[in-house]
Amino acid sequence: MYYYIIKRLLLMIPTLLGILFLTFVVTQFVPGGPVEQLANQLTSLNVSGEASSGAANLYRGSSGLSEEHIESLKEFYGFDKPFLERFTDLVINYLSFDLGDSYFHHQSVSELIISKLPVSISLGLWTFLIIYSICIPLGIKKAISHGSNFDLTSSTLILIGYSVPGFVLGISLIVLLGGGSFYDVFPTRGIISDNWDELTIGAKVLDYLWHMTLPIISSVIGSFAVMTMLTKNSFIEEIKKQYVLTAKAKGLSDNEILYKHVFKNALIPILTGFPAQFISAFFTGSILIETIFSLDGIGLLSYESILHRDYPVVLGTLFLFTLLGLLAKLLTDISYLFVDPRIKFDSVEDGRNN
Numbered sequence: 001m002y003y004y005i006i007k008r009l010l011l012m013i014p015t016l017l018g019i020l021f022l023t024f025v026v027t028q029f030v031p032g033g034p035v036e037q038l039a040n041q042l043t044s045l046n047v048s049g050e051a052s053s054g055a056a057n058l059y060r061g062s063s064g065l066s067e068e069h070i071e072s073l074k075e076f077y078g079f080d081k082p083f084l085e086r087f088t089d090l091v092i093n094y095l096s097f098d099l100g101d102s103y104f105h106h107q108s109v110s111e112l113i114i115s116k117l118p119v120s121i122s123l124g125l126w127t128f129l130i131i132y133s134i135c136i137p138l139g140i141k142k143a144i145s146h147g148s149n150f151d152l153t154s155s156t157l158i159l160i161g162y163s164v165p166g167f168v169l170g171i172s173l174i175v176l177l178g179g180g181s182f183y184d185v186f187p188t189r190g191i192i193s194d195n196w197d198e199l200t201i202g203a204k205v206l207d208y209l210w211h212m213t214l215p216i217i218s219s220v221i222g223s224f225a226v227m228t229m230l231t232k233n234s235f236i237e238e239i240k241k242q243y244v245l246t247a248k249a250k251g252l253s254d255n256e257i258l259y260k261h262v263f264k265n266a267l268i269p270i271l272t273g274f275p276a277q278f279i280s281a282f283f284t285g286s287i288l289i290e291t292i293f294s295l296d297g298i299g300l301l302s303y304e305s306i307l308h309r310d311y312p313v314v315l316g317t318l319f320l321f322t323l324l325g326l327l328a329k330l331l332t333d334i335s336y337l338f339v340d341p342r343i344k345f346d347s348v349e350d351g352r353n354n
Helices: 002-029 034-048 067-077 083-095 109-144 149-163 166-177 201-239 242-249 254-266 274-283 287-292 298-307 311-339 345-353
Strands: none
Touching (some): 166 201, 201 287, 298 311
């Protein structure tokens, strides 16, 4: 197992570098970069007559900024260096987890990400807990009562919910309950009210839950269906196996068969996906939800950084997401061993070599 872990960790390096390289190529050569955006802003300010005297000196009528000032902007953003040198400097800084400084927010990318983490973690944690606490019992119930009216009705409702994208549901909830066209019941901006500091502890809890209701519903809807049906199908597959028939022939009750034999085997594909689901709940799939509900988290930060061509934030968040995703995949493989000790990684490697 240790050889397998070391091998996977080493394979992460070229994977991470490859993703960073492709993204770096796109960000460096796509039109409308930070130099162009700042030049356009200075030009528009001078044309409208609203620029300061310092910025006005940079402008040369209809020809825009002078070449000298364009070159100074490129030097300021680091675009005066050769491409490979810029990428090498990026990798060296990332090895020490120095993600650089934001062009738009004018602060460290690491500090910026840390400041946005509470919102994303709050949304992801609630999504994760609701999915696992409801979907697993519901999936087991559906497997036991497979083909019943309860199973058919719940499957229909689940599939209807799954067919509705989270961001579409979020917009619909805003229209219906967020003061859109019908009822103004829930807030649609932020996770707390402006008078948060003046509230009592109980009022703070209710205020927080009041703000998080619509985003959580929108975030849960897609994964809810996947986890429920995965649990159901996993239990049905185990129930049909020969050892269940043998246990019934020995006179064991249905509850003994379910919880002593079927349960631990059927939960293997669910529990092994726990690390990836836990991490992805915090960082993936929240971009649209955070944007729609104006939640100041990592998802909204990533979206705004793309619009503003804030490349250090784009690359920094991508580096963090990719690294956590690769570690989640490794933890998923390792969790197989803890859930089912019969799995041996060395035998898998030997089989491949043969």
